[in-house]
Amino acid sequence: MSRRKLAAGNWKMNGLTAQLDEVRALAAAHPAPSVGVLLCPPATLLAPMAQALRGSAVTLGGQDCHAAAKGAHTGDISAAMLADAGATHVILGHSERRADHGEGNAEVAAKVRAAWAQGLIAVVCLGETEGQRDAGETLAVIGAQLAGSLPDGATADNTVIAYEPVWAIGTGRTPDGGQIAEVHAFLRKNAPDPAMMLLYGGSVNPTNASDIFAIADVDGALVGGASLKAADFGQIVTALEQA
Secondary structure, three states, X not given: OOOOOEEEEEOOOOOOHHHHHHHHHHHHHOOOOOOEEEEEOOHXXXXXXXXXXXXXOEEEEEOOOEOOOOOOOOOOOEHHHHHHXXXXXXXXXXXXXXXXXXXXXXXXHHHHHHHHHOOOEEEEEEOOOHHHHHOOOHHHHHHHHHHHHOOOOOOOOOEEEEEOOHHHOOOOOOOOHHHHHHXXXXXXXXXXXXXXXEEEEOOOOOOOHHHHHOOOOOOEEEXXXXXXXXXXXXXXXXXXXXX
16 A cells, blocks of 8 residues: 655745635645645634635644643643644644754654644654754754654654755755655654655755655655745645656
8 A cells, every 4th residue: 555645835934814815726726636735824824724725625734832731821822722723733843943942852742742632643843954964964863853752652643754954944955866765764764653654845846846756755745935825836736646
């Protein structure tokens, strides 16, 4: 049986209600995709996006959640709140969260457990910096993040792994095929469930998507800027369907 595939879009801190038209256009262009399609907008857009996509094949995710179920955590959002707004997934451990907010592996693992408790699928991000890549530390870094960020009980049904080399996010640079293949082969071998979906992220766009999806052990992509436009993200979805 072939592994499942997923095209996931991370809108990051972008998007207002006017951009829901892009989402409706994406859903209309791909009414019955043969791969999973996921959009992760800012929390402010989750509920209206869920309403706009009612009956569509596109699923929704949050971009982060707190490890606690509720409480005095001003500005944070819980996994229960994401689920209540219509989310089925949540991105956790993104390099921008690790860098900007000092999140370590243990904190990511706690958030993963919180997501699972609410029935959310955790999209756990791993990746090395340019310095770590140049020092030959990539697999050691990825291995430590994998071991530290996934609690016991991670399966293909509750967890997706996204490899995002930090130096390729939003830069227009991508690793070569051999570099991507090396990391994804390592993840396939060391993931707690060999059927777990492995996504590649880092400057994925309509031009390079087909080449990336042709690499062994790549089951899809976590897409940044290109997911904001229906035409661009739709081409990536199509490329994954054809891979």
